[in-house]
Amino acid sequence: MTDGDTGREEATTDPLPGEVAAVREALVSWYEADHRSFPWRETEEPYEILVSEVMSQQTQLDRVVDAWEDFLDRWPTGAELAAADRADVVAFWSDHSLGYNNRAKYLHEAAQQVREEYDGEFPTTPEELAELMGVGPYTANAVASFAFNNGDAVVDTNVKRVLYRAFEIPDDDSEFERVAAELLPEGQSRVWNNAIMELGGVACGKNPRCDEAGCPWRKWCHAYATGDFTAPDVPTQPEFEGSRRQMRGRVISTLKEYNELGLDELGPRVRVDYAPDGEYGREWLSALLSDLADDGLVTVAERDDTTVARLRS
Known part of the structure; x- marks a missing residue:
């Protein structure tokens, strides 16, 4: 039985190499030795991380940095954002060309929820965080991981691409989630999720840079061994100008x-x-x-x- 039009055989056994501990150690060591510097990686404050995650949805990270810093200069805490005029928050979003202004509205409402329903303290689990307005499962898990080291395996388009190429994971969301969860080292969601997304963003992008970026998984990677770097279709961001x-x-x-x-x-x-x-x-x-x-x-x-x-x- 094949997987859609990819011609791949459906996985019938565990596709991961037997040396899972070595796979984990190689990736974490690679990430800790050198990675892109983003300001939200230097904080464990859940409010600041939530702002970065909401801004980063369908927006290039390099464009987010200035907006994130300006936003926190304007509203440094969740309490200050909750007390803000929503029109000011939405106007900020528009002025910084972040797109999808309803995200600004939801972020403002989430800050008010934290103030009114959680006594100003952010919930710490993915399940609780997903109760906040506009916070879906991915964002909730990211905040739980990066703020509280209490998340599950993050599965975004970068992670799917890495798993598909490295371990021949079928293009199936449930399989990606299963394998990502199996790889996640217990109690290390903060560093692991940062590391595997960094791998997809730096070494294993649409145009892979395996040797140039020193990909730590070359030893085990099916794509590297075969030269077949196909990957699941990834939605492209529509042009902003005139949109x-x-x-x-x-x-x-x-x-x-x-x-x-x-x-x-x-x-x-x-x-x-x-x-x-x-x-x-x-x-x-x-x-x-x-x-x-x-x-x-x-x-x-x-x-x-x-x-x-x-x-x-």
Whole structure:
């Protein structure tokens, strides 16, 4: 039986090499000897790590650094974020081109949950963290791992690519999760999850750099031995310029500056090619505002036969 169109045989036995302890030690030693420096790797504060994880969703890490530092300068603690005006938080998100402004709203709501439901103390387990607004299983596990060393194996696209190439794991989420969990050294989720994601980001990317990056798993890696570096399809980030994400951000930034605008006042400030009856006109802008209203970011009202939009506070 084959795995989809890959031509690989389905795993019927444990695909990991017998020397799992050596595999673990090699990766951790490689990571601890040298790795990319990101400021959130220098903290164990759950609030700071949560901010980094939310910002990093579908955003390149190099772009996140300045935004993360600016955000923490503005709201250094979860309590200060919880007390902030939501419109200010959303406007910050837009001004820093982080995309998907509803993430800013959810982060603000999560900070309020921690204040009101957990007496200001972050929960420590993936299960509890996943109860926070906008925090899915992956983010909850990452925060539990990096803040509390109390997480499960993280499985993101980098990890899937590494496991698929190194140990011929079938392109199946349940198999990736099973093998990732088997590899995770007990009580070491902080260093292990950082290390295996670093391996995927630095040595085993779409264009592998095995020798150049000194990949510690070359001894065991099927792809390295065979030269077959195919990998599961990885969704690509859509272009930001001209995207709906960019236009949503411009709406938020404009309403932050002008407070309240009618469609034909707002439109030209969002798109220079805005024309009331054109492709990017009132109908297009109304749909964009409707999405933002559904996300709880703006309010839209009819006033004197004119549609008026403003940020929701």
